[in-house]
Amino acid sequence: MGRASDSDSDNMDSGESITKVSVWDLPDVPQGKLLSHLELKRTRVFCASLAPTNTENVNYSGAYASMGVDNSVRFEQFRNNFKVEIMRLEEDELEFDMIGIDPSLANAFRRILIAELPTMAIEKVLIANNTSIIQDEVLAHRLGLIPIKVDPRLFEYMSENDVPNEKNTIVFKLHARCKKGSERLRVLSNELKWLPNGSELILATESPASHSSTKPKTYTSFSSSQDTLPEFSNNPIAPKDADIIIAKLGPGQEIELEAHAVKGIGKTHAKWSPVATAWYRMLPEVVLLRDIEDDEAETLAKKCPVKVFDIEDIGKGKKRATVARPRACTLCRECIREEGWDKNVAVRRVNDHFIFTIESTGALPPEVLFTEAVKILEEKCERVITELS
Amino acid sequence: MSDETDSLSRGIDKQYLASPIKNPVDKYQLIPEFLKVRGLVKQHLDSFNYFVKTEINKIVRANNEIRSTRDPSIYLRYRDVRIGEPSMIYDGVTEKLSPQKCRLSSLTYAAPIYVTVDYTSTMRGKKQESTEKDVVIGRMPIMLRSCSCVLYGKDEEQLAKLGECPLDPGGYFVVNGTEKAMGMESDQEVVQMLGRDPRFSALLLPSIEECANLKVYTQHQALEFLESDKMLNVFSYFSGPVEKGARALSILRDILLANVPVHQHNFRKKCIYVAVMMRRMMEAILNKDTMDDKDYVGNKRLELSGQILSLLFEDLFKTMNAESKREFDASPSARYILYCIKKYNRITSELGRTLSTGNWDVKRFGMHKKGVTDVVARLSYIGTLGNMTKIKPQFEKSRKVSGPRALQPSQFGMLCPCDTPEGEACGLVKNLALMTHVTTDEDERPIISLCYYLGVEDLELLSAEELHVPSSYLIVLNGLMLGKHKSLQRFANAMRKLRRAGKIGEFVSIFVNKKQRCVYIASDGGRVCRPLVIADKGVSRIKELHMKELRDGVCDFNSFLKDGLIEYLDVNEENSLIALYEKEATPETTHIEIEPFTILGVCASLIPYPHHNQSPRNTYQCAMGSGQNATVAVMSYSGYDIEDAIVMNKSSLDRGFGRCIVMKKYTAICQKYDSCTSDRIIKPQRQGYEADRMQILDDDEIAAPGEIIRRHDIYINKESPIVTRWIPGTSPTVLPDTAYKPSRQTYQGTEGELAVVDRVALHSDENNNLSIKFMIRDTRRPEIGDKFSSRHGQKGVCGTIVQ
Structure with missing residues (x-):
């Protein structure tokens, strides 16, 4: 924020002097530092009235070498400049600022959050009876999308040849029936009942009367009950929201099923994505290029639909516009739309300052999600390093 | 404050104040009411x-x-x-x-x-x-x-x-x-009807000369001439000896202008009819403006x-x-x-x-x-x-003509201006507009007697000279000349009043053609017509209180019709002054539109903001009135979006966007044969190498609803007798198992799709054989190559699905 430039300095005027002097000896050329307009180009995206300009980052380390400025990324420098500021933290939502980071990294976090963080979601639905009008596969699809409040780190992935056991599968049961002659019934997600002992449905290949002494084989093979685990003993596994409508039943209709949730990632199917969405935007920067006073100030304040500008009294009945809430700016460019106004107001974005928002679906709190995402990126980097060495 | 009142009182327009109040009434509610009573x-x-x-x-x-x-x-x-x-x-x-x-x-x-x-x-x-x-x-x-x-x-x-x-x-x-x-x-039916004028005689002269040359002077000679070889020999099917000239006479009586009745060999009406036709023809020769337009919807x-x-x-x-x-x-x-x-x-x-x-x-x-x-x-x-609501033309589509394909001004409000296919049938195949009604035949007799009662002078009583006096008007009902009437406006108004009062059918049209000095009354079937609000001196008859009654459900569209607030006009009668909105009505206005968008058909009226679209887009959209239409956000992505292709987000597809269910029917018949034998359905094998293919079969030998059916699965385990012909001398006995050969039916769906048996229905067909029908359902998610469209004729195929 402090880096906002005031106005273009007139550096070039001195070049018109008659005596020949080397450019480097000129007193007002800053040594080892970029000229202010170049610095602006390096760190900002300009939001011109027609289209954003200067959208590409200057990544080449020697881009400013002729000016004696080093543009390479140094770890030390990154560590000193990088900042994270949490703006808002709620149960399912987190907004924080990531300052001093390359957009490629910010985007990497976003993509990991969406597609590579594991959660538990219903993958297999065993339908014992479904006389409702909703088709089996549609019902299964709806069940799959219900977020389950359980820490996926306590479970293992189930690969193709694995048998479902207490370490990789969570079993739910749903049995809803609408009595004949009663009102239409809504089946909500809270009717999904957790079965800590695994499936209760007997395997179809099992003949019912063969081994009356031994326990008949079911669709899962749990060796112990899940509720013996300390994490679940006082905290039974259930859907995150209790009021998601799964189906509606007419009189006489019935649904009886078992749903098996497994661990997976968003890349395979969006139902495993732990975030409703994760997104970022660059910090908007609104600069008044000259003093906007009195009536003009009023017009400017009125132009903005999100009230970025305020009007302050500067005495003697005079008023001046100030940029009060640049963060609220949606970059709608309404303020510079009118002819000539782009000479008064500059709308820019800071290209290494990201306002990052994470909306969790509820399996894990958003702050945990982000640290998990960092861990995954770390793992990936280590893998690259080991591959290379 | 006082200043304002002063300026107001000075600026009062007395004429404005005295003029009738035109309160724009929101008539939108009439459309659902109309559709409720009429349906589409x-x-x-x-x-x-x-x-x-x-x-x-x-x-x-x-x-x-x-x-x-x-x-x-x-x-x-x-x-x-x-x-x-x-x-x-x-x-x-x-x-x-x-x-x-x-x-x-x-x-x-x-x-x-x-x-x-x-x-x-x-x-x-x-x-x-x-x-x-x-x-x-x-x-x-x-x-x-x-x-x-x-x-x-x-x-x-x-x-x-x-x-x-x-x-x-x-x-x-x-x-x-x-x-x-x-x-x-x-159907194209140019309703040609109806004179004599000194300037036409010049045109008639050559025909009269020809008659003289052929020595045809009397009626009898004329009939003989018609029967002669010079005329086409179409009379050959009359059998037996007949008097000379009688054949031609009967043709003239029964076939020529069959719509004009002949009572006791009184050909007068027919003569007048032919005369009027000739007059029209000659008018058309002299003056091209009087030509009938064959594409005019009223015809x-x-x-x-x-x-x-x-x-x-x-x-x-x-x-x-x-x-x-x-x-x-x-x-x-x-x-x-x-x-x-x-x-x-x-x-x-x-x-x-x-x-x-x-x-x-x-x-x-x-x-x-x-x-x-x-x-x-x-x-x-x-x-x-x-x-x-589709309308197909009777003649062949291959004709390379532009006239019938062009948008006709008389289509306004009757036929949709947007909804027509592209390609060879473009402009020929049309669609009805939302409020259009097609009439059915109505009895003419009460209308005829009413007309005479209202002062129409019978043609029989008029001399040929009186036929074309400019002070009277010819009354024509469904192409049949009834007679003449002196006062045009009085007659037309009386007829309309009768219609509005419900004394004659609401679809009878009374059309005054001042140029031809005719009043055409039509009660025949097949005309297109639409309802309009009646206006008196430019003021709509529908007031706010009527709309309130409609909203409260006290009255419906039909009561509006009965009360004479609304009437049906056909294309001919539509040549009156119709205002689009009440505010645009002038004292001459006779009718006001109900709602502007009713000029569109069923498909076109579902396009959001059609007036903001380029016109052909609306036409394309009408052709896509099938399938599920989706609204999408647009973004370009490398080359996968060129040529109208669409890039889709995998997550949205995961979450259920664009899922569709396809149902297919499979039938199996248990045939009965002459040999008193029939096909039989046998129990599925639970063991053995075919058990796998038969696992969807229930114990009742038929595939059970809810089972997932894969390619090559047997959905009915049927066997047919090897000998199906009846051998004389044998008696119907129970055949041994060896006399049957399997004729099971297997599912031939594509590999990889998830098909489910949705429903199974058993019934007997017309030959009393047991027929089993399977509805097989397949839920599909969008994939590359599937077609998608917005609601504005912008279709494209899915080019790629982005992770």
Whole structure:
């Protein structure tokens, strides 16, 4: 924020002097530092009235070498400049600022959050009876999308040849029936009942009367009950929201099923994505290029639909516009739309300052999600390093 | 404050204050009300109802007698024809039919045609008249939701009980289990009518000269000339010796201008008619402006299912009578003929066959049409409705003409300006607009007597000179000249008042053509018309209080019509002053539009903001009235979006965007054979190498609903006897297992799709064989190559799915 430039300095005027002097000896050329307009180009995206300009980052380390400025990324420098500021933290939502980071990294976090963080979601639905009008596969699809409040780190992935056991599968049961002659019934997600002992449905290949002494084989093979685990003993596994409508039943209709949730990632199917969405935007920067006073100030304040500008009294009945809430700016460019106004107001974005928002679906709190995402990126980097060495 | 009141009082426009108040009333509510009473396929239903109630009676009455030529005292006479309830005779028991039952068991939804027959029977050598009631002469396919349909007047709950969708519009037939809709056929019928003027004599001179050259001076000579070889030898089919000139006379009487009646050899009306026609023709030669426009919608008539069906029925009925008469001549026993009629099943089979193929071949009327019926498009509800309002031209589509394809100004409000296909049928195939109604025939007689009562002078009483006096107007009803009237406005206003009061039919049109000095009254069927609000001196008759009553449900659209607030105008009468909005009305305005968007058809009226689109986009959109339409956000992505391709987000597809369910029907029939044997269904193998393919079979040997069916799965484990022919001398015995060979049916779906058995239905078909139907459902998610579109004619295929 402090880096906002005031106005273009007139550096070039001195070049018109008659005596020949080397450019480097000129007193007002800053040594080892970029000229202010170049610095602006390096760190900002300009939001011109027609289209954003200067959208590409200057990544080449020697881009400013002729000016004696080093543009390479140094770890030390990154560590000193990088900042994270949490703006808002709620149960399912987190907004924080990531300052001093390359957009490629910010985007990497976003993509990991969406597609590579594991959660538990219903993958297999065993339908014992479904006389409702909703088709089996549609019902299964709806069940799959219900977020389950359980820490996926306590479970293992189930690969193709694995048998479902207490370490990789969570079993739910749903049995809803609408009595004949009663009102239409809504089946909500809270009717999904957790079965800590695994499936209760007997395997179809099992003949019912063969081994009356031994326990008949079911669709899962749990060796112990899940509720013996300390994490679940006082905290039974259930859907995150209790009021998601799964189906509606007419009189006489019935649904009886078992749903098996497994661990997976968003890349395979969006139902495993732990975030409703994760997104970022660059910090908007609104600069008044000259003093906007009195009536003009009023017009400017009125132009903005999100009230970025305020009007302050500067005495003697005079008023001046100030940029009060640049963060609220949606970059709608309404303020510079009118002819000539782009000479008064500059709308820019800071290209290494990201306002990052994470909306969790509820399996894990958003702050945990982000640290998990960092861990995954770390793992990936280590893998690259080991591959290379 | 005081300043303002001052300026106001000074600036008062007295004239403005005295003018009638035009409060713009929101008339939007009228449209749903209109659609509630009319529905979108009313034209089909009305047409069919007219056929069933009136037309069929006329046909039977016109051909009601079969008399033996050998003994003319023996006869057979039909009376009181009626259509019964939809039913079928099954093992001698009459069973009522419902449309859903017909769809499921591949039956024809038809009702018996009953007639009462009077005939001469001979009892102990004495002839006497006997009557037999309710003789079935055939079975008529019934249009759904028509007055003969079981669904007529049923409420939502009753419809649900019959397995019918309450939103289904009806207006189609069910023939052999498939839904067949008949389109509308547009007919070109330039209604040419009607003089003498000194300047025409010059044009007539050459014809008169020619007559003199040919030495034709008297009427008799003229008739002989017509019969001579110089004229076409079309008279050859008259048999027997006839007086010279009589043939020509009969042609002139019966065939030339058959719509003008001739009473007791009084040809005067016909003469006047021909004279008026010639005058028109000459006017057209002298002045091109008086030419009739053949593309003018007012000159066109629409043929609906009832009319087309009545032609077919008339032909079949006449054929049956002709065949009966042949039998009659061989054996003069009316009772036997009655037996023949009862056994006659050509009417039933031909009606069914013609409806299911859509090939109309009626030789008697020289009719050879193909594609009269279509299978109802059930891809989407709107597509179905769009299909029902389609109008096809009668002549071939290959004609490279632009005139009939161009948008006609007279189409306004009647036919949709957007909805037409691209390609060869462009502009020829049209669609009805939202509020258009197609008329059915109406009895002319009350209108004729009313006209004479209102002071129309009969043509018979007028001299030829009086015919063309400029001070009087010719009154024409349905192409028939009734006479002349002195006061044009008084006559027209009186007729309109009668119509608004409901004394004559609401669809009768009274059209004043000042140029031709004619008043055309039309009550014939097939005209297109639409409702408009009546305005008195530019002030709408509909006031806010009427709309309030409508909203409160006190009155409906019909009561508006009855109260004379709204009337139907056909294309000709539409040549009055119609204001689009109340605020635009001037004192001359006679009518005000109900809502501007009603100029569009069913498909076009569903486009959001169509007036912001380039015009062809709306046309493209109308053609895509099928399938699911989706609204999408647009973003470009490398090369996967060129040529209108769409890039899709995998997550949205995961979450269920664009899922669709495809249903397919598979049928298995347990055939019975001559050898008193039949196919059998056997228990599935639970062990062995084929058990895997049979795992979806239940213990009742048929695939169970809800089972996932894969490629090569057996859905019915059927066996057929090896010998199916009957060997004489053998008695029906139970065959051993070895006498059967497997004839199981396997599912041939594509690999990788998840198909599920949705429903299984068992019924017996028309040959009393057990027929099992499987509905197989397949849920599909969008993939590359699937077509998507917005609601603005912007279609494209999915180019890639982005992770």
